[in-house]
Amino acid sequence: MPGRQLTSEEYARLAGSDALIETEWAPCRAACPVHADVRAYLDLIARGRFREALDVIREVLPFPGACGRICHHPCEQECRRNDVDQPAAIRDLKRFVAERDYPEGQKFEKPLQERDKVAVVGAGPSGLTAALDLARLGYRPTVFDRGEAGGGLLRTAVPAYRLPRKVLAADVDAIVAQGVELRLNVEVGGAFQLDDLRSQGFKAVVIAVGLSKSRGLPIPGADAAGVELALPFLAAADSAGPGLAGKSVVVIGGGNVAVDVARTAVRLGAGRVQMACLENEKEQPAWSWERHEAAEEGVATLHRLGPKQVLVRDGRVAGAEFKAVTEVFDGNGRFNPKYDENRLTTLDCDVVVFAIGQEADLALVKGTDVKADERGRLVFDRSTSRTSAADVFACGEVVTGPGSAVEAVASGHRAARAVHQFLSGLPIDLGESLPPKIDKLAPATAQRLVKAARAEMPAVPAAERKANFGQFELGLSEAAAMKEARRCMSCASGPFVLTDKCAACLTCRRVCPFEIPEVKEIADISSALCQGCGICAAECPANAIVMAGYGPDAVRKSVDAALASLDPKGLRLVIFTCGHHAPAARWGGSDPARPAVSAKEVFLPSMSRLSAADIMYAFEAGAGGVIVLECESGTCRYPTVELRLRKRYEQARQLLIEAGVAPERLALHVGAADNQEAAFAAIALMAERVTRRAQGWAPRGQAAKPQTAEEKSK
């Protein structure tokens, strides 16, 4: 993939906007169905700015608590760290920010809602998302659900040991707090009809009723007592108590729902739980991690079994008989199982649960202008999110088929856009042109990267957790979360080369620790290979390299802000330090142990970004001293930063001393950014030296700066 180039004029036009950082996407963001800006929120977490990270997530995902626990995280599957060690623990980090208590509380603003009333049927993830989007756009959405609380299948099917009910309830409450009205225990299609919504003044309707019916199989014995369907089984689990004590349970199915059923059965006290599925181990659709957790809890999985009949004794289940499966998918990869009727397997059991799929309950549209096809599916136009009725739209699994919560959310966003366009009298156009995603990491680059082990999610041991519905994953600690967030490589945040400035001097090529820039007529820096350290940008003599997310002005603006926050009569020390390590070491801000010196830190994405010119700028802007705090040797995610930083510091120091700045007003400390004690000592030391010099203690040499009032008063 070619590098990214711009003219200075183009850059001037785009600088400060999101255009540069949005030119290409990291693969995590591209893979996320709602395109959450993963890189951005991981960076905020690494900097200890948790609340802002949560806001970034909430922009596109109204279920941070739920998805932070149960999302199937396609982002992680695509994360470029897969090629280095393990993916960033994106889902666990989402949970971390979602479950924190914020001192400022979870305040949500209710938007001004003066536009039309819109009805949404179904308070699952898709319906609530569509409603929230519409509320944010100023509409007045009401969500009807036949259940007693919002959340859809996340509430009634996803087991509580994976998703505690109060976590989901908090997500739903936040949605309601942002202007969504929730009307519960109302079945649309019963006493209350779709057309009633129209007559009540709802200008558009969104059908988001999900797939609420479990499928069974018409095999002999399927109606015997002890045969259950997955959804009712799961819905009842909460209240059922240890109803399966000592029983033997066979779950038919190999998907995620089947795994949930099996693990729920274990928690309900079943003595033996077996899953019987058509697929072999490789083909089985359930996520590998869930299968692994189920196995830990004692669930046995039997492969290549096709249900033949339920064996019944005295009207009750006595076992299940299976025929051997010879093939599940045909030559075209289509689901088309073939059986060997002669090879039979019998499993003795007391309970059989079918977990083989779901279908929609479309009773609510019967007899209305919203049509269903001959296979019982809503007539639906994907390109407009519209049903056969002009004012009725649909989203979620009822139209997409079974999937994940975040996909349902994505579908909800589309429906809301369609409704908005419809009610604004515009043609409906849901086409989206997304930025291209960057390529995979080249093996040669991956090899050079610093490895870092992924944070382990602490979990209750299987023997303990299988006895109850308590949440078994315990969440990351703050320290672990910040460390984990630092593992993100900030993919696609690399530089642009300014075509009119680049002198093809080769400096970038020579300083890049990954040897990524290619210099032909001018430098060409591949965004897929670049690691975004910014070392080249800080060295380029032509100022021809600008980082997408942290432009040349960024440090200076932070310096200005830091100085503006300090008392002009004080010492005014500017401390350059690493935004990823320092906050984790907890020395920034207002710790009481911090020396009472007027000093302010400027956090950089990495110390690799600090140029000699930046250090010099601080003095020009009025700093009384500059402290550069580097992290513990060897902890930076980029190689060579220590060496580069020392050299830049030395260069700046020489040039500043030449300009008359007293040497004691400059200091570099290694191993202090990530060490509170060392950081405080560095601040105290500079304050002391500067003050002593001002009092005439220091040997004569360079002229000291004129005394500041603070120094004089000492």
Place this chain on the structure above:
Amino acid sequence: MIVAERKPLEEIRRNLAGRKKVLVLGCGGCVTVCLTGGERQADMLASQLRTAAKVAGEPVEVTVRTPTRQCDREFIDTLKADVEAADAVVSLACGVGVQLMAEVYETKPVLPAVNTTFMGAHSGPGTWTENCRGCGQCVLAETGGVCPVARCAKSLINGACGGTNKGKCEVSRDIDCAWYLIYKRLKARGDLSFLRAEREPLDWGMSSSGTRRTLVHAEVNDQAHRRGAEGAEGAAERK
């Protein structure tokens, strides 16, 4: 490429003699490549000037521009407004750029911020080394691509002096003897005949020690063409 090194700040400030509005001019050519006078270095010099002025309690106003090159009028012409607004110009270009600037902006003091040192190549991290002295009569064809003018301490043209010592120059053990290098190179090429031939002395009048040199490419020089055409007519007349 032309290599230059930064002058001490003190000298630059002395030359500025307290002028209050200063235009610092980087150059996007050679001095960018040798990391002495690019936009970044211009920014850093400007920063030094401002800080030094602050320390001294006499504020200055410093602006920075970095044209593509300072050795071409067209690029220099684009600086007019900034030059006029300044009391003095401090240029990080080589002497060529400083002179052209001074010529174009006759009434403005244009002060050098670098010492132009040599023509050379990148020879290691952050290092540039002289390779050519611009003698005007290149002998590299005979000397195996090693320049005796630039690289022999005595610019000898007919072989090593008596001081050559195990490949090193008698001037310093740190300097390679250019003639030893030439010998090795030619031997590697398997042809030492050039060494046996006697070379005419160089015409030092064509080199840097002579008068100012000029190059005219007639194919793009309108005046040269006109003169050529007149000459032809004249010749016809003389017939």
